[in-house]
Amino acid sequence: MSGARVWVAVGVIRDEMGRICICQRQAGQHQAGKWEFPGGKVEAGETLPQALTRELQEEIGIQVEACEPLLAIEHDYGDKQVLLDVWLVSRFAGVARGLEGQPLRWVSVPELADYGFPAANQAIVAHLQGMRQD
Ligand SMILES: Nc1nc2c([nH]c(=O)n2[C@@H]2O[C@H](COP(=O)(O)OP(=O)(O)OP(=O)(O)O)[C@@H](O)[C@H]2O)c(=O)[nH]1
Numbered sequence: 001m002s003g004a005r006v007w008v009a010v011g012v013i014r015d016e017m018g019r020i021c022i023c024q025r026q027a028g029q030h031q032a033g034k035w036e037f038p039g040g041k042v043e044a045g046e047t048l049p050q051a052l053t054r055e056l057q058e059e060i061g062i063q064v065e066a067c068e069p070l071l072a073i074e075h076d077y078g079d080k081q082v083l084l085d086v087w088l089v090s091r092f093a094g095v096a097r098g099l100e101g102q103p104l105r106w107v108s109v110p111e112l113a114d115y116g117f118p119a120a121n122q123a124i125v126a127h128l129q130g131m132r133q134d
């Protein structure tokens, strides 16, 4: 246990074919090598949609046009405590690319099971697997 809880805006970005955007966390980052949904820390004074919009522009170069809250997850990694505010991004402009050098893939919901995610993400994956896909 150390430090305060980190508040994170996380985007489950869905394209018109129902695929989800995932990125691989880089060497030197917390949970390196694991796959994630793009996003990052909420800065002072930001709302969740503002933080999400900024992070997705910075990390993958897309502009959020429509988003809605999906679920919130608290998790204690031992070395770090996080609160993930997970939002569904159902409309966006631009072409997603890994602007920080991170590998990026679009995968179907069933394919999410083939990727290693941080422990906190298991609840997100389970939620998506239980959702209607239309
Ligand atoms: N973006 C993102 N972070 C996640 C996910 N799951 C999860 O446990 N986290 C944790 O949330 C924390 C903050 O996310 P982040 O590292 O993306 O924050 P950031 O973009 O502001 O990065 P920075 O610190 O390099 O500026 C990390 O400890 C990360 O391990 C996820 O699906 N997406």
Ligand SMILES: [Mg+2]
Binding pocket: 038, 039, 040, 041, 059
């Ligand atoms: Mg990030």
